[in-house]
Amino acid sequence: MTNGTSTRPVSGTAFKVLIILSISHCLNDLLQSVIAAVYPLFKDDLALSFAQIGLITLIYQMSASVFQPIMGLYFDKHPSPWSLPIGMSSTLAGMLCLAFSHTLTWVLISVSLVGFGSSILHPEASRLTSLASGGKRGLAQSLFQVGGNLGGSLGPLMVALIVAPYGRENIALFAILAFIAILVMIPVCLWYKRRLQLLKIEEQAAPKHVKMPLPKKTTLFAIAILLILIFSKYVYMASLTSYYTFYLIEKFGVTVQDSQFYLFVFLFATAAGTLLGGPIGDKIGRRYVIWISILGAAPFTLFMPHVNLVLTIVLSFCAGLMLASAFPAILLYAQELLPYKLGLISGLFFGLAFGIAGIASAVLGDMADTYGIEAVYNVCAYMPLLGLVTFFLPDLKKAENKN
Numbered sequence: 001m002t003n004g005t006s007t008r009p010v011s012g013t014a015f016k017v018l019i020i021l022s023i024s025h026c027l028n029d030l031l032q033s034v035i036a037a038v039y040p041l042f043k044d045d046l047a048l049s050f051a052q053i054g055l056i057t058l059i060y061q062m063s064a065s066v067f068q069p070i071m072g073l074y075f076d077k078h079p080s081p082w083s084l085p086i087g088m089s090s091t092l093a094g095m096l097c098l099a100f101s102h103t104l105t106w107v108l109i110s111v112s113l114v115g116f117g118s119s120i121l122h123p124e125a126s127r128l129t130s131l132a133s134g135g136k137r138g139l140a141q142s143l144f145q146v147g148g149n150l151g152g153s154l155g156p157l158m159v160a161l162i163v164a165p166y167g168r169e170n171i172a173l174f175a176i177l178a179f180i181a182i183l184v185m186i187p188v189c190l191w192y193k194r195r196l197q198l199l200k201i202e203e204q205a206a207p208k209h210v211k212m213p214l215p216k217k218t219t220l221f222a223i224a225i226l227l228i229l230i231f232s233k234y235v236y237m238a239s240l241t242s243y244y245t246f247y248l249i250e251k252f253g254v255t256v257q258d259s260q261f262y263l264f265v266f267l268f269a270t271a272a273g274t275l276l277g278g279p280i281g282d283k284i285g286r287r288y289v290i291w292i293s294i295l296g297a298a299p300f301t302l303f304m305p306h307v308n309l310v311l312t313i314v315l316s317f318c319a320g321l322m323l324a325s326a327f328p329a330i331l332l333y334a335q336e337l338l339p340y341k342l343g344l345i346s347g348l349f350f351g352l353a354f355g356i357a358g359i360a361s362a363v364l365g366d367m368a369d370t371y372g373i374e375a376v377y378n379v380c381a382y383m384p385l386l387g388l389v390t391f392f393l394p395d396l397k398k399a400e401n402k403n
Helices: 015-037 039-045 050-077 083-099 104-131 137-162 168-205 216-252 256-284 286-306 309-324 326-337 342-371 373-380 383-392 396-402
Strands: none
Touching (some): 015 104, 015 216, 039 168, 050 104, 083 104, 137 256, 216 256, 216 309, 216 373, 256 326, 286 309, 326 342
């Protein structure tokens, strides 16, 4: 099934499948977000520097990012209905190892396992989301993404409630959620197995080929612009997901537990923004959503380093809301450029997001050690201004009308 037939959506939107995929994404990203949420605990227990915190994030993000396009490309050619539980099993093992890691080396091994699990889930679940969309791809992708963002926001909250007060060995309790996620995925696996059998019959009866909407050179140029936008978004997001708690503790003197609640506010905003981005993109076009989302965050990011605690929380919420709405639009725009390689594109963009976040976390951690944590936010505040390059993105609706 290498000619794109496996990416054709079912007739009608399969909302039950989309909801299960969203729940699976929620549980997966909840587990992923535990890593950043427990940084203050590991920093104290293992006497880690900010640079070593950045190294943990780098290894975790790289294990997720490098394998994502590889997994996406592999499953484009060899789709498997049981790929999602396999990935979650790796995450389950990683959470158990993390709970009892007492050296930096074991922490790095643990986060690598968690990252590898994510590298399988994101491209495969994104492919299934498109298949179940019934043509409403923006809505479907937002439902899928909001599950991930909601899970990402719940992770720090759960860490604040069940890990921070009682010790980091309680991270092992999150393995229960990984097991629940595997059980939740089984109905989708069975549905996908039936779809693959049906698609194979359809392909043998009447093979169909999917055309690219733009010439090859224009497509590559558009993908390059999208990569710049991903870079601007995730460098800033890395500054918040990895170091926001340290920033609040150092600048405003809040407790570790309170900092987790404030991180939850930011991550909840990203969930809300993601839910809005896809459907709005279906109505007004992906390009306009990208414009508004990334550039629209700039006023909030530029003011945030210069205000008090209350306004910092408010501005971080607004910045998260705006920036998060961009990713569904960026991903779907890229998928529309190469509609016969959904797994590869999903893996590339999810992987790039993880990779950029990992590298940025390592660089920003070193910057925080050298110049102070506040310097990180003074520099990163300008990243959303790169949203200006959206001007150069081709209008896909005009290209479709010409064809």
